[in-house]
Amino acid sequence: MRRREFIIRVAGLSAVWPLIAHAQQSTRIAKIGVLWHAGSAEEEKIYLDILTKAFNDLGYIEGKNVLFLHRFPAEQLERIRSLASELVVSNVDVIIAITVPGAVALKQITSAIPIVFVVAPDPVGSGLVASLAHPGGNLTGLSFMAPDLTGKRLSLLKEAIPSLSRVGLLQDRSLDPVTTRNNVESYSKAAQAMGLVLHPIEVPTPESIDAAFSAAAIDGCEAAVVAGAMLANEGARVGA
Structure with missing residues (x-):
């Protein structure tokens, strides 16, 4: 093959190859x-x-x-x-x-x-x-940067209920242990700084939501914070 012909063919392949590669990728x-x-x-x-x-x-x-x-x-x-x-x-x-x-x-x-x-x-x-x-x-x-927002959430509750003294923290069992522990620690520190008492309550299933709120009420909680995918998914029941 002549050198000139070879260069032309290689140049042609070089121009076509990106198109072939793109077609394969697409x-x-x-x-x-x-x-x-x-x-x-x-x-x-x-x-x-x-x-x-x-x-x-x-x-x-x-x-x-x-x-x-x-x-x-x-x-x-x-x-x-x-x-x-x-x-x-x-x-x-x-x-x-x-x-x-x-x-x-x-x-x-x-x-x-x-x-x-x-x-x-x-x-x-x-x-x-x-x-x-x-x-x-x-x-x-x-x-969500939740640790930075725990104090703000409690502050909003305190603003809504000036006489607030006890808060329930409802967490569903699907949360991993580390997140559960971190939530309790973050909310406990924020609650303590605001003079509030925190009452953590585990909610194992959607059917346990009513019982969890009843337990919070019996414990004297005047408000509650909820955390976890299951409780988010059950927003209508939590709201009720």
Whole structure:
């Protein structure tokens, strides 16, 4: 082959190759795992629709170039762990963890797959990331910065009820032990600084919500703070 002809052919391939590579990349289907907290797609419909629409707006069309693997643990810790393992074994490209227990379970299982937690009260205190500025590892996400807001929440209650002296802290059992401990410590310090008495109450199931509020009332609590995915999911019952 003549040198000139060879150079022309190589130059031609060089021009075409990026197009071929782009075409191959554009037809690849991304696999995204989502570890929810409720028990079904129907229960998560509002948030599930928002999530898929957000990806759609970014050009990720379900069935075309993205495949979602949704898993619904129904706020059960054992199911959270087993479904987290199932997603990791499925070799997904990234996993979205809706709850802190889900993110914690995934961190314990994999250090290779990127994990994005949706909201965490205290990702540093929960051991998910090294710091907010430099998360490190394979996890990142959004923080409620809860330790910084505990005092403000109690302050709002105190403003609404000037005579407030006792506050109930209702936490659902799906919270990981570290988050539960950190919540109690943060609220206890803030309550003590404001001259309030904090009464932590565990809420194991949605059916226990009424009993938890009754226990808070019997203990003399005039207001309550609620924490945890299950209690958030049961907002209507908590409000009632």
